[in-house]
Amino acid sequence: xxxxxxxxxxxxxxxxxxxxxxxxxxxxxxxxxxxxxxxxxxxxxxxxxxxxxxxxxxxxxxxxxxxxxxxxxxxxxxxxxxxxxxxxxxxxxxxxxxxxxxxxxxxxxxxxxxxxxxxxxxxxxxxxxxxxxxxxxxxxxxxxxxxxxxxxxxxxxxxxxxxxxxxxxxxxxxxxxxxxxxxxxxxxxxxxxxxxxxxxxxxxxxxxxxxxxxxxxxxxxxxxxxxxxxxxxxxxxxxxxxxxxxxxxxxxxxxxxxxxxxxxxxxxxxxxxxxxxxxxxxxxxxxxxxxxxxxxxxxxxxxxxxxxxxxxxxxxxxxxxxxxxxxxxxxxxxxxxxxxxxxxxxxxxxxxxxxxxxxxxxxxxxxxxxxxxxxxxxxxxxxxxxxxxxxxxxxxxxxxxxxxxxxxxxxxxxxxxxxxxxxxxxxxxxx
Numbered sequence: 459x460x461x462x463x464x465x466x467x468x469x470x471x472x473x474x475x476x477x478x479x480x481x482x483x484x485x486x487x488x489x490x491x492x493x494x495x496x497x498x499x500x501x502x503x504x505x506x507x508x509x510x511x512x513x514x515x516x517x518x519x520x521x522x523x524x525x526x527x528x529x530x531x532x533x534x535x536x537x538x539x540x541x542x543x544x545x546x547x548x549x550x551x552x553x554x555x556x557x558x559x560x561x562x563x564x565x566x567x568x569x570x571x572x573x574x575x576x577x578x579x580x581x582x583x584x585x586x587x588x589x590x591x592x593x594x595x596x597x598x599x600x601x602x603x604x605x606x607x608x609x610x611x612x613x614x615x616x617x618x619x620x621x622x623x624x625x626x627x628x629x630x631x632x633x634x635x636x637x638x639x640x641x642x643x644x645x646x647x648x649x650x651x652x653x654x655x656x657x658x659x660x661x662x663x664x665x666x667x668x669x670x671x672x673x674x675x676x677x678x679x680x681x682x683x684x685x686x687x688x689x690x691x692x693x694x695x696x697x698x699x700x701x702x703x704x705x706x707x708x709x710x711x712x713x714x715x716x717x718x719x720x721x722x723x724x725x726x727x728x729x730x731x732x733x734x735x736x737x738x739x740x741x742x743x744x745x746x747x748x749x750x751x752x753x754x755x756x757x758x759x760x761x762x763x764x765x766x767x768x769x770x771x772x773x774x775x776x777x778x779x780x781x782x783x784x785x786x787x788x789x790x791x792x793x794x795x796x797x798x799x800x801x802x803x804x805x806x807x808x809x810x811x812x813x814x815x816x817x818x819x820x821x822x823x824x825x826x827x828x829x830x831x832x833x834x835x836x837x838x839x840x841x842x843x844x845x846x847x848x849x850x851x852x853x854x855x856x857x858x859x860x861x862x863x864x865x866x867x868x869x870x871x872x873x874x875x876x877x878x879x880x881x882x883x884x885x886x887x888x889x
Contacts, residue, residue, distance in 0.1 A: 462491045465778050467535040468502040468527040470549060472512060475563060475590070476503070476539045478767030479774075480515065486771070494778040500537075502527050528552050535777055537770060538562040547571055554578045554586065559786060561773040563590035563766060569664035569680040572671065576791035585786045587773035592665045593618055593742045595765030596758040597772070602672045602746075603789055609748030611673045615711040615886075618665040620740035620760045621649045621656035622688050622708040626725075627738045630696050630705065636689065648740050658687035659708065659723040666710035669744070670721045674714040676797035684722035684802055691725050695812065695881050698852050699727045702810075702838060705735035709886065718800040727810055728886040803861035808837065808885035813851040813870070814878040817844035821875055825851060828873075832866040834858045848877060854885060 469476055480500060490498045503519050504527060505512075512520070527533055528549070536553040538560060540546045546567055550560050555578065562568070568575070568591050579586035589599045593616070602611070617623050621643055628639040640657065643649035655661045663683040670678040688708050699706045704727035712721040728735050733755050737743040742760025747753055759765035780786040815821045826836060835856040842850040855863070863882075870876045 462495065462497050464497045464499060465494075465535065465781065466499060466501040466533050467537055467774065468504065468530075468533045469500050470504045470524075470527075470536065470538045470546070471540040472503055472505050472515075473539065473541075474763050475766045475770065477512075478763035479537065479539065479770045482764065482767045482771050483774075484514075490778075493775055495782055496778060498774065498778055502530070502533060524549055528556050528558070533558060534781065535559045535561065535774065537774065538564060539770070540564070541566065543567055543570065547575070550575055550586075551578050554582045554584050557582055557584065559585040559587075559777045559781070561587045561590075561770055561777060563588070563770060565591040565661070565664045565668065566680075569667040572668065572679075573677055573791070573793070576793075580787060580790045583787045585777045585780055586790070587777060588668075589773050590766050590769035592668050593744060593756070594620075594758070594760040594762060595768040596742055596744065596756050596760060597769070598669070598744050598756050599672060600772075600776075601756070602669070603792055606746065606748055606751060606754070609750045611746060611748045612715065613711070613713050613747040614666075614669050614673045614744065615709055615734070616669075616744035617707055617734060617737050617742050618669075618710050618744065618760065619656055619659075619662040619708060620742055621653065622659075622662070623737065623742070624648045624740045625657070626688065626691070626696070626706060626708065629691070629693055630700075631738075633693050633697075635693050636691060657689055659685040660687075662708060662710045662723040666712055666721055666723055669710070670712035670719060671793055673712065673746070674719055674795070674797060675792050676719060676795040677793045678712075678719065678721055678799075682721060682799050684724075686722075686724045688725050690881070691883075692881070695810075695883060698812065698840070699810065699883075700730070701840070702727070702854060703730055704728060704810075704885065705730045705732075706883070707734060707737075709734070711886070714797065717797060719797050720800040720805055724884045726884045726886045732886075803859065803864070805860050806857045807860070808857055808887050809855045809863060810881065810883040810885055811853040811855070811879065812881035813853070813876055814880050815849050815851050816875045816877065817847050817849045818875070821849070822851065824873070824875060825853070825870075828869050829853075829855070829866050832869070833862045834866050850880075857887060
């Protein structure tokens with residue numbers, strides 16, 4: 459019987475995803491020689507609490523000592539699934555310096571320290587793979603770096619947070635308000651006890667920083683991303699969006715136009731005919747436009763034990779194959795450009811405005827006058843029937859520079875006949 463060499467890996471963190479990776483590798487262990495011409499095993503697992511029993515995992519594999527892993531010459535791959543910035547950043551840098559290849563699912567780290575980590579990998583001729591950092595089990599990072607490398611990509615947009623997509627789906631299909639939809643998501647385990655990172659758009663913002671950096675070959679960090687969450691979205695906004703032919707989603711949109719980048723995460727109204735409008739519940743999808751491929755969409759489960767473990771395993775197999783042919787580090791950092799970010803005020807978008815106004819003559823003319831005086835033209839308008847002397851005016855603008863809309867909204871805030879600017883929501887338009 460042919461004897462294959464053994465590749466040993468260490469796993470940092472044994473939470474949901476760590477457990478999924480261990481189980482999936484055990485399940486596929488007999489196939490590894492055929493996939494990578496070697497045996498692959500997780501020989502060490504770094505955990506915080508050694509006394510905690512972990513079913514199916516031998517006690518001798520567990521350790522609470524990072525030094526035991528980084529100083530072990532037999533361990534050639536480190537799989538970082540701890541999350542957070544520290545100590546994960548330090549551990550990855552030390553692993554790369556020790557000549558160990560790294561696979562990580564850490565979006566926070568890659569969005570804020572990606573350049574530092576990629577440089578360290580290049581200097582030490584190591585692989586640093588991070589497919590699982592964006593959109594769980596959906597292959598998107600490697601397709602951007604390899605399969606679509608012949609394209610000039612001008613737009614990457616998508617639903618990259620399953621929690622918020624589930625909440626908005628419940629609000630759309632069942633008319634739930636935000637609080638009830640969030641509670642349901644928490645009961646089903648789609649949302650954390652503290653859902654801030656999801657509902658405020660922070661999680662999606664980190665992922666969009668990573669995607670934009672790869673797609674446009676220019677470094678984008680989390681701090682560059684303009685972010686707005688879904689906490690102010692109401693069932694009424696979603697209902698009115700439907701009347702205009704739109705579906706409301708939390709979208710990450712990254713554009714590279716006129717040699718400037720624009721990256722943001724916002725609740726956006728997208729035409730109900732667009733493929734992303736039909737992506738429901740906790741599913742994710744990423745939509746790409748390239749000059750050669752035209753439009754392409756990647757859809758699937760964006761989180762969870764086995765979808766994310768699937769992406770980690772794909773990276774592990776890639777690293778192991780590269781090791782076999784001594785070609786690690788062949789695809790490193792792809793940020794060879796230095797493109798500026800477009801100033802937020804100069805960005806141009808269509809907007810949905812929902813205004814609570816007094817029910818009297820001249821209101822529509824007054825609103826139109828303020829918008830017109832600030833270079834904001836109206837595309838569509840609906841006035842809802844008044845109740846108790848108060849009416850709703852729903853406006854969709856043409857494309858407008860953000861600073862002009864901001865000026866108009868400031869004036870609305872000073873007008874007695876406008877009781878409240880209840881909603882200001884972006885409307886997606888193609889470039």
